[in-house]
Amino acid sequence: MSSDVLQAFASALSSGAISVVDLSQELSPETVVINLPPPFAQSAPFRIEQVSAYDDKGPAWYWNNISLGEHTGTHFDAPVHWMTGRSLPASTTDTIAPGRLVAPACVIDVEAECAADPAFLLMRAKLLAWEAEHGRIPAGAWVLMRSGWSRRTGDAFLNVGKTGPQSPGPDPDCVKFMVDDRDVAGFGTETVGTDAGAAHSFTPPFPCHTFMHGANKFGLASLTNLDKLPATGAVIITPPLKIKGGSGSPCRVLALVGG
Ligand code: 23J
Ligand code: MN
Numbered sequence: 001m002s003s004d005v006l007q008a009f010a011s012a013l014s015s016g017a018i019s020v021v022d023l024s025q026e027l028s029p030e031t032v033v034i035n036l037p038p039p040f041a042q043s044a045p046f047r048i049e050q051v052s053a054y055d056d057k058g059p060a061w062y063w064n065n066i067s068l069g070e071h072t073g074t075h076f077d078a079p080v081h082w083m084t085g086r087s088l089p090a091s092t093t094d095t096i097a098p099g100r101l102v103a104p105a106c107v108i109d110v111e112a113e114c115a116a117d118p119a120f121l122l123m124r125a126k127l128l129a130w131e132a133e134h135g136r137i138p139a140g141a142w143v144l145m146r147s148g149w150s151r152r153t154g155d156a157f158l159n160v161g162k163t164g165p166q167s168p169g170p171d172p173d174c175v176k177f178m179v180d181d182r183d184v185a186g187f188g189t190e191t192v193g194t195d196a197g198a199a200h201s202f203t204p205p206f207p208c209h210t211f212m213h214g215a216n217k218f219g220l221a222s223l224t225n226l227d228k229l230p231a232t233g234a235v236i237i238t239p240p241l242k243i244k245g246g247s248g249s250p251c252r253v254l255a256l257v258g259g
Contacts, residue, residue: 016259023223023236023253024074025150031073032157034192043069070248076240077186077194077209077219081247084214091216093246100218101239103185104141105255106134107229110168111148118159119198120147120168124177134231139183142220142236145170149190150224158192169196172207179215186218188236188253190226194219220253229255 012018025031031046046068052058070093071077079085080092090096108130113120122145131137147168152159159166170178170187178184187194187208194208204210212219220238235256240249 012258019257019259021225021228021234021255021257023225023229023255024251025222025224027068027073027250032154032192033069033072035158035160043071045069046072068250070243070246070250071193071221073250074222074224074253075220075248076238076251076253077213077221077248078240078246079213079216079218080245081219082206082209082213084210085216088216091213093240093243093249096218096240098239100185102235102237104138104232105144105188105229105234105236106130106137106141107144107146107226107231107234109146109227109231111146111227114147114149114168118168119166119196121171121196122169122174123171124174127174127177127182130231137178137182137184140185141182142185142188143178143182144188144220144223144226144229144236145190146226146229147190148227150222150226159197163198164200165197167191167197169194169199170208171196172202172204172211175207175211179211179217184217186220187212188220188223190223191221193221219248220251223253225255229257233258 027046029046033043033045036042048064048066051063051065053062078091078093079088085091110120110122178187195206199206237254238251240251243249
């Protein structure tokens with residue numbers, strides 16, 4: 001029985017009835033990393049150095065050494081990343097049950113709102129309006145916020161103004177709704193982190209990190225190509241590297257989309 005299901009899946013992949021969409025950004029030394037104000041420590045940027053390239057250092061092979069912070073570029077936030085999730089079971093990158101890393105996605109299109117207001121806050125009312133059109137957000141599904149932010153490059157990505165970073169994200173009540181009322185898998189965003197740019201000033205500060213991770217739920221940051229997904233029906237694959245005790249990791253996020 002199960003092999004029939006997988007056979008049908010493999011056929012759908014090879015016929016193109018199911019396509020694979022890459023939701024990941026390129027990783028390079030230019031990848032913009034979150035910038036925390038003093039006295040907080042900074043995460044390291046992506047670095048890459050060549051080991052050999054078919055030369056004296058390795059005549060038939062090419063390879064590089066890399067180093068980077070766990071939360072660099074398109075990445076996965078594990079529950080243990082936040083203090084509220086620090087004591088939860090199976091909450092580090094190496095211990096999360098693999099079955100939790102493949103899940104359906106609900107895509108909330110707020111591109112127009114974010115174009116009009118880069119500090120746009122996703123509210124519970126917007127999710128309820130989305131549900132009126134597309135159906136209830138199922139338990140265990142991701143909520144992905146399609147803001148269009150992935151089209152921004154350079155300084156416009158962090159978008160730091162006089163009052164600090166201005167970028168969209170969920171308001172605290174919306175996060176409570178996703179966690180308590182919909183039991184989502186996690187929240188994903190096109191911005192540098194899952195919280196809004198101004199979330200340091202919210203009550204509580206960083207509500208998406210605080211409530212999602214406190215409830216053993218995940219985050220995805222710096223996603224792209226969300227405009228290539230349907231509002232419902234996509235399945236996303238989000239395995240972090242199996243870093244022992246890791247708080248998160250860069251992630252090649254793939255979406256399976258039906259034709
Ligand atoms: C540490 C402190 C605040 C934030 C973050 C990390 C992230 O966005 C992250 O990548 O998890 S807002
Ligand atoms: Mn992160």
